Amino acid sequence: xxxxxxxxxxxxxxxxxxxxxxxxxxxxxxxxxxxxxxxxxxxxxxxxxxxxxxxxxxxxxxxxxxxxxxxxxxxxxxxxxxxxxxxxxxxxxxxxxxxxxxxxxxxxxxxxxxxxxxxxxxxxxxxxxxxxxxxxxxxxxxxxxxxxxxxxxxxxxxxxxxxxxxxxxxxxxxxxxxxxxxxxxxxxxxxxxxxxxxxxxxxxxxxxxxxxxxxxxxxxxxxxxxxxxxxxxxxxxxxxxxxxxxxxxxxxxxxxxxxxxxxxxxxxxxx
Numbered sequence: 001x002x003x004x005x006x007x008x009x010x011x012x013x014x015x016x017x018x019x020x021x022x023x024x025x026x027x028x029x030x031x032x033x034x035x036x037x038x039x040x041x042x043x044x045x046x047x048x049x050x051x052x053x054x055x056x057x058x059x060x061x062x063x064x065x066x067x068x069x070x071x072x073x074x075x076x077x078x079x080x081x082x083x084x085x086x087x088x089x090x091x092x093x094x095x096x097x098x099x100x101x102x103x104x105x106x107x108x109x110x111x112x113x114x115x116x117x118x119x120x121x122x123x124x125x126x127x128x129x130x131x132x133x134x135x136x137x138x139x140x141x142x143x144x145x146x147x148x149x150x151x152x153x154x155x156x157x158x159x160x161x162x163x164x165x166x167x168x169x170x171x172x173x174x175x176x177x178x179x180x181x182x183x184x185x186x187x188x189x190x191x192x193x194x195x196x197x198x199x200x201x202x203x204x205x206x207x208x209x210x211x212x213x214x215x216x217x218x219x220x221x222x223x224x225x226x227x228x229x230x231x232x233x234x235x236x237x238x239x240x241x242x243x244x245x246x247x248x249x250x251x252x253x254x255x256x257x258x259x260x261x262x263x264x265x266x267x268x269x270x271x
Contacts, residue, residue, distance in 0.1 A: 001040060002239065004221060006153040007176040010130045012069055012102070014216050015236060016041025016223035018182065024053045026227045031057035033229055035068070037236055043223040045073035045106055046091050055095035070097065073106040073134060074119075080111050084118035092127065103128045104156060108140040110268040113148075120150045130154065134182075136267075138171045143267040145175070156180035159220060161190060161211060164255040173219070184222040185211050195250060203241045206234060213238045214251045 003011040017034045019027055019042065027050040031042055035057065044054045051072060058068055072095065078087040092100060103119060105112055112133075119131040132154030136144065145151055155172045159165050159181030169179050185208045190196055196207045203210065208224075212235060215222045224235050243251075 001038065002216065004178050004219070006130050006178055007151075008130060008153060010101070010153070012130075012154075012178060012221055013039075013041035014221050015039070015212070015238070016043050016069070016071075016221070017232070018223040018225035019044045019048055019050055019054060020182070020225050022048070022050055022225065022227055024050050027053040028057050030227050030229070030232065032061060034232055035061040035063055037232060039232075039236060040067055041069040041071075041221075041223060043071045044095075045075070045104075046078075046087060046094075047073065047075045047106060051091055051094040052096070055097055059096060065097065069101045070095065071102040071104065072100055073104040074115060076107040076109045078115075079109065080114040081118045084115040085122070088118070088122050088128070099126070100128045102130045102132060102154060104131070104154065105133045105136075107135050108133070108137075108144070108265055108267050110266060111271055112140075112144055112267045113269070113271045116144060116148060120148065123150055132156065132177070134180075138168060140265075140267045141171065141175075143269040146269055151175055152177055154178050154180055154221075156182055158183050159215070160184055160186045161196075161214065161251050161254040162186060162256045164252050166252075166255075169219075178221060179219060180221040180223070181215055182223070184215050184220075185224055190254075193254075195254075199243070199247060199251075205238070205241065209234060209238050210243070211251070213241065213243055214248060217243055217248055218252070 002014045072091045123131045130153045132152040134156035191207050199210045200207045
């Protein structure tokens with residue numbers, strides 16, 4: 001497994017398992033199987049409703065806790081400093097863990113700065129190894145970080161060949177953030193693309209594997225979601241080939257700024 005280092009030295013596996021829209025019963029089974037296959041990064045959230053099953057699978061795996069990187073997130077209906085502290089404790093309890101590796105603000109809201117101050121204090125307490133945000137554009141990020149003690153270590157955004165997000169990547173990486181991409185494969189939209197199919201044929205891989213490799217070689221951490229064991233194995237089998245620079249540019253040039261969700265809210269810089 002390849003790792004990226006956050007600005008505080010914490011290392012994050014560049015490939016993980018996403019759990020969005022996984023039902024609790026299938027979450028437990030697929031996380032156990034993923035850990036058995038060699039995955040060491042699990043992404044969940046309070047909103048997903050499966051933190052309990054993620055935590056149980058981790059405990060039942062027999063793998064030392066320090067070898068597994070766990071991300072969860074603060075949902076946008078738990079607003080402000082006090083609510084964020086309560087929400088973090090609830091996530092920690094549902095997961096059944098002593099600490100969380102990465103805790104994110106799930107979506108930008110006007111009160112994000114109040115919630116971020118709570119994350120700063122949780123981070124300084126040692127109960128989370130790193131803190132960050134999700135779905136923040138450049139304007140929202142600039143409003144969030146003004147005058148804060150701790151800068152976000154991660155920004156998790158929608159990112160795939162149809163929405164490359166180069167402007168966000170550059171802005172955040174200039175602030176030494178690690179970038180994460182959700183919905184990385186956009187299955188169904190690109191599986192029959194002739195250029196991607198040609199690359200898949202060249203490397204004896206699937207189109208999904210080519211896309212995941214593109215993410216990693218452009219410095220994004222990704223965690224494709226699946227409940228299918230065969231897909232789970234397919235997604236992790238991407239470390240035995242490498243795209244050329246021209247091939248990376250070819251995929252990046254597919255950008256259409258095609259978004260599935262778009263935050264339409266401003267972060268209030270005065271809160």
